[in-house]
Amino acid sequence: MAAATTTTEQTSESRSAPVPFDFSQPPVIEGFNPLPKVKDETFKDKFIRKTKENPFVPIGCLGTAGALMYGLRSFHQGKTRQSQLSMRARIFAQGFTVVAIIFGVVVTAVKRKE
Structure with missing residues (x-):
């Protein structure tokens, strides 16, 4: 009979122990203010x-x-010279796109600091 009361006491103690994290609420982080969700x-x-x-x-x-x-x-039509020039133009356009992405990231970073 004594063993039955100890297991009941242990389960009631484990229920009353503080919960380290409440999953129903977002965590509170010091110094962090989440932006409200715009839409x-x-x-x-x-x-x-x-x-x-x-x-x-x-x-x-x-x-x-x-x-x-x-x-x-x-290339499919067999115009090898035109195909080669087009592939070089494609590489130029890819480089332009990468530079535009990097430029956009830099401008956004500078804009946020101001």
């Missing part, structure tokens, strides 16, 4: 916003895709 953006809204922030990235992507398609078409 849920659709893909179209986010695409338009990002394009307005840095319009050179979509331009570079379209240039890359256009040069690739034209180069593949030239």
Whole structure:
């Protein structure tokens, strides 16, 4: 009978122990203030916003895709010279896109510091 009371006491003690983390509430981190959620953006809204922030990235992507398609078409038709020039244009467009992305990241970082 004594053993039965000790297991009951142990389970009641484990229930009353403090919970290290409450999963129903977000964690409280000192010095961190989460921004309120503005709204849920659709893909179209986010695409338009990002394009307005840095319009050179979509331009570079379209240039890359256009040069690739034209180069593949030239290759298929057997125009090797035109295909080679198109692949070089594609590499140039890819470089332009990467530079535009880096430029956008730098501008965003500088804008946040101000």
